[in-house]
Amino acid sequence: MRARVELGRAEQVVRYGGWPSLVVVALVAGQAMDDYGLTVGATILIYAILGLGINIVVGYAGLLDLGFAAFFAIGAYTAGLLMVELEWNFWLTLPAAVAAAAVAGVVIGYPTLRLRSDYLAIVTLGFGEIIRITVINLEVTGGPNGLTGIPPVTLGGREIVMPRDFYHLALAFFVVVLAATALLARTRLAYAWRAVRADDTAAEAVGVPTRRVKLLAYVLGAMTGAVAGPLNAAQLGTVDPSSFTFLTSLMILLVVIIGGMGSRPGVVIGAVVIVALPEVLREVQEYRGLFFALLLILIVLLRPQGVWPYRPRRFRLPAGAGPAPEPVSATGTLLEVAGLSRSFGGVTAVADLALRADAGQVVSVIGPNGAGKTTAFNCVTGLIPPSAGTVVLAGRDVRGRAPHRVAAAGLARTFQSIRLFDEMTVAENVLIGRFARDRRLLRPLSRADLDAVRRCLDFVGLLDAADRPAGGLAYGDRRRLEIARALAGDPRVLLLDEPAAGANPTEKRALMGLIARISALGTAVVLIEHDVALVMSISDRVTVLEHGRTIAVGPPAEIQEDQRVIAAYLGVPDDPDPDLVPEVPR
Numbered sequence: 001m002r003a004r005v006e007l008g009r010a011e012q013v014v015r016y017g018g019w020p021s022l023v024v025v026a027l028v029a030g031q032a033m034d035d036y037g038l039t040v041g042a043t044i045l046i047y048a049i050l051g052l053g054i055n056i057v058v059g060y061a062g063l064l065d066l067g068f069a070a071f072f073a074i075g076a077y078t079a080g081l082l083m084v085e086l087e088w089n090f091w092l093t094l095p096a097a098v099a100a101a102a103v104a105g106v107v108i109g110y111p112t113l114r115l116r117s118d119y120l121a122i123v124t125l126g127f128g129e130i131i132r133i134t135v136i137n138l139e140v141t142g143g144p145n146g147l148t149g150i151p152p153v154t155l156g157g158r159e160i161v162m163p164r165d166f167y168h169l170a171l172a173f174f175v176v177v178l179a180a181t182a183l184l185a186r187t188r189l190a191y192a193w194r195a196v197r198a199d200d201t202a203a204e205a206v207g208v209p210t211r212r213v214k215l216l217a218y219v220l221g222a223m224t225g226a227v228a229g230p231l232n233a234a235q236l237g238t239v240d241p242s243s244f245t246f247l248t249s250l251m252i253l254l255v256v257i258i259g260g261m262g263s264r265p266g267v268v269i270g271a272v273v274i275v276a277l278p279e280v281l282r283e284v285q286e287y288r289g290l291f292f293a294l295l296l297i298l299i300v301l302l303r304p305q306g307v308w309p310y311r312p313r314r315f316r317l318p319a320g321a322g323p324a325p326e327p328v329s330a331t332g333t334l335l336e337v338a339g340l341s342r343s344f345g346g347v348t349a350v351a352d353l354a355l356r357a358d359a360g361q362v363v364s365v366i367g368p369n370g371a372g373k374t375t376a377f378n379c380v381t382g383l384i385p386p387s388a389g390t391v392v393l394a395g396r397d398v399r400g401r402a403p404h405r406v407a408a409a410g411l412a413r414t415f416q417s418i419r420l421f422d423e424m425t426v427a428e429n430v431l432i433g434r435f436a437r438d439r440r441l442l443r444p445l446s447r448a449d450l451d452a453v454r455r456c457l458d459f460v461g462l463l464d465a466a467d468r469p470a471g472g473l474a475y476g477d478r479r480r481l482e483i484a485r486a487l488a489g490d491p492r493v494l495l496l497d498e499p500a501a502g503a504n505p506t507e508k509r510a511l512m513g514l515i516a517r518i519s520a521l522g523t524a525v526v527l528i529e530h531d532v533a534l535v536m537s538i539s540d541r542v543t544v545l546e547h548g549r550t551i552a553v554g555p556p557a558e559i560q561e562d563q564r565v566i567a568a569y570l571g572v573p574d575d576p577d578p579d580l581v582p583e584v585p586r
């Protein structure tokens, strides 16, 4: 019922009607194929299951894994050993194989959580090799010869030995894994994975627990891929270490690169290409590598997103959600920073900063380039740890907490250089901001999530752009989207880092109106801005920094007259810009 909220019925039919048709085609093909075709078909299905697994790790979460064959091996060896040594039934070995892969997923996932791209690739490649070399050197796994004598699968007292029967078994496994991954793709976790893939710093800053989200990608991806292991062992009757080489990992990765990252139909296409193409080219054995290389080059040149790229879901945003985010219920001082300091080597970026923002106030921090404004924001939001000081948010000390915890405590932010999740839609970007309010991962989107998305988009005037990719928005709209994303978590305090940078006078006026409306909700707004006219016209109080130190604090009228501020930053004032009057009077 809940999942239906996300999609229109027609779109659902188009989106999901294809799968039953594909299964019917696979069943019909199963009747028509000879034993050779059925064996190739079963191998395609095994690679499709592996592809669905790596699709979670690489496709959704963007964690490059060059050793995914390790989970295939762990699944195959766990099931094989239990069947051969302990004479377990095939069906009982399945949960054991999946559990063993989950443990391995934690083992490889946990230490690599902080790594990205090339480092991660090297570590996962090493993990794949460690598993392969370990099984080659252990006696219990049969050493280089592998495990032999694995009994066939029995179902209803019947042994599944004929290629046609095994093909149907593999198809049933694929359908179950496909359904499980389809359910997973509808959870909030899948959106969090895509946000982490796009920009993990921004995701963390708006409330996504990125470490947990990445670890879940490893574990769930490993568990999914491991299902292929017992199936492969039962198909061959052996588990051979030469099936789990670096080349196997590369082939599994190619399934998603060819098919399309994050796309389940793409995984099927990728598996067909990876398994069937070498078979088709069997006649020209010596040129197989060449054909493969040419195909890859063509795909990279013509369809860099893969043959069947991921298409974002269109949200059906509920009507009547109201035109504004939830008002802030708290009153009094919402943010109190005291004695905040941070140095980088010999550079003191922020020294002994004190900052206070009450409900409904706009407080600005100004100062020349390099004065320490952004560093102060980063310390307050937990992005970098301060050397000293306290950060109290609505009565709770949040200093030293992870950014997603600070966001959950009610502090939202935007970035100096806009950090959106470009590949996601405008509505999906706002949805990610919702994690600050509700971090539950393994449940579908709720009505409250979609309500919040609609209200925040409406509030900043981007409702019409809800289904557009964020990467395609104009500059001013990107700024507004970042603010909408920050508002989706119903923050008590909103930090805006140079929101007017690059804006024209009309956009600046609209921004001033927007800030006024946000503070009218009771939110405390803290602003870093170089546009002095804007700052002076909307701020209740201004703090001026120079070389990390506070040189003045006070209402705008006082700051404009302060001789130290004039000397350090303001200079001789220009004629005031008559255009800069907020659209909404404060």
Ligand SMILES: Nc1ncnc2c1ncn2[C@@H]1O[C@H](COP(=O)(O)OP(=O)(O)OP(=O)(O)O)[C@@H](O)[C@H]1O
Pocket (backbone or CB within 6 Å): 344, 347, 348, 349, 367, 368, 369, 370, 371, 372, 373, 374, 375, 376, 416
């Ligand atoms: N990660 C870092 N490593 C080393 N030095 C840093 C780092 N981040 C900031 N700094 C230094 O700290 C000082 C303050 O920088 P910060 O970016 O906070 O200033 P700012 O007031 O936000 O400047 P701008 O207005 O240009 O954005 C600068 O001297 C900068 O070079």
